[in-house]
Amino acid sequence: MADAARKLDEVFHALADPARRSMVERLTRGPASVSELAEPLDMSLPGVVQHLKVLEASGLVTSIKEGRVRTCRIQPMVLNMAEQWINERRVAWQRRLDRLGDYLAETAEDTEEDDKS
Amino acid sequence: MADAARKLDEVFHALADPARRSMVERLTRGPASVSELAEPLDMSLPGVVQHLKVLEASGLVTSIKEGRVRTCRIQPMVLNMAEQWINERRVAWQRRLDRLGDYLAETAEDTEEDDKS
DNA sequence: CAGATACTTAAGCAATCAATTAAGTGATGG
DNA sequence: CCATCACTTAATTGATTGCTTAAGTATCTG
Numbered sequence: 001m002a003d004a005a006r007k008l009d010e011v012f013h014a015l016a017d018p019a020r021r022s023m024v025e026r027l028t029r030g031p032a033s034v035s036e037l038a039e040p041l042d043m044s045l046p047g048v049v050q051h052l053k054v055l056e057a058s059g060l061v062t063s064i065k066e067g068r069v070r071t072c073r074i075q076p077m078v079l080n081m082a083e084q085w086i087n088e089r090r091v092a093w094q095r096r097l098d099r100l101g102d103y104l105a106e107t108a109e110d111t112e113e114d115d116k117s
Numbered sequence: 118m119a120d121a122a123r124k125l126d127e128v129f130h131a132l133a134d135p136a137r138r139s140m141v142e143r144l145t146r147g148p149a150s151v152s153e154l155a156e157p158l159d160m161s162l163p164g165v166v167q168h169l170k171v172l173e174a175s176g177l178v179t180s181i182k183e184g185r186v187r188t189c190r191i192q193p194m195v196l197n198m199a200e201q202w203i204n205e206r207r208v209a210w211q212r213r214l215d216r217l218g219d220y221l222a223e224t225a226e227d228t229e230e231d232d233k234s
Numbered sequence: 235c236a237g238a239t240a241c242t243t244a245a246g247c248a249a250t251c252a253a254t255t256a257a258g259t260g261a262t263g264g
Numbered sequence: 265c266c267a268t269c270a271c272t273t274a275a276t277t278g279a280t281t282g283c284t285t286a287a288g289t290a291t292c293t294g
Contacts, residue, residue: 090196162240167282
């Protein structure tokens, strides 16, 4: 499980930067070269490549070099992993609210009974 | 929208650390004091407070001080925001796959027609 | 009112980050 | 074959992180 935790660190860290999110966003619309990823970003190419390395380290993106072009693809299952972690927290929180609701309802019933007596 | 981007930076950054995720996890089970958040963490109290500040800066957690105890609560709508960003990427990627599927299906039909002729 | 409790503030420090420029490498196109 | 293109590598730099210890400051509690 410590493995999964480290992965989550890397994925959330990768998503915590607007340039990297822009790259992920672009890649959800299909594969792209490094230059294509760089095009909308106000940044030198080596800067983009460093961000790409962070994305690849997280597993969010993979790439292969064909000729002189490196083609990058998104790895949606890794994106899913992050979403799932958040979702699990939401569910836990919701369950707690439900229990709280039940408790309050019971308390209200008790109060009604108290009112009757 | 640049505002939303900065918020996403902060939220994902906040989630990119196991200590902070542990704190979020604890808070999904109900409010807690700083000491309660610190209890499972192998870290000094000031260290925990620094992590708490990151969580509060992101809006994921709020806290109020009553007497000498600071009580922390999770802000689930902010967690939702992060989940939604990921979800939107997933949907974009899925749409692209669907279009690709349609295209391949059409190509297959054309091939069948070619076979018939 | 004294001592414990629950933080809080401040300072310091090693490590990581995000960016840059400069100088490669190794296809491709004319 | 020579230039251009698409990266790649390396070195540097300033800022930010994630921790620590030490020394506060308000509450409580007896």
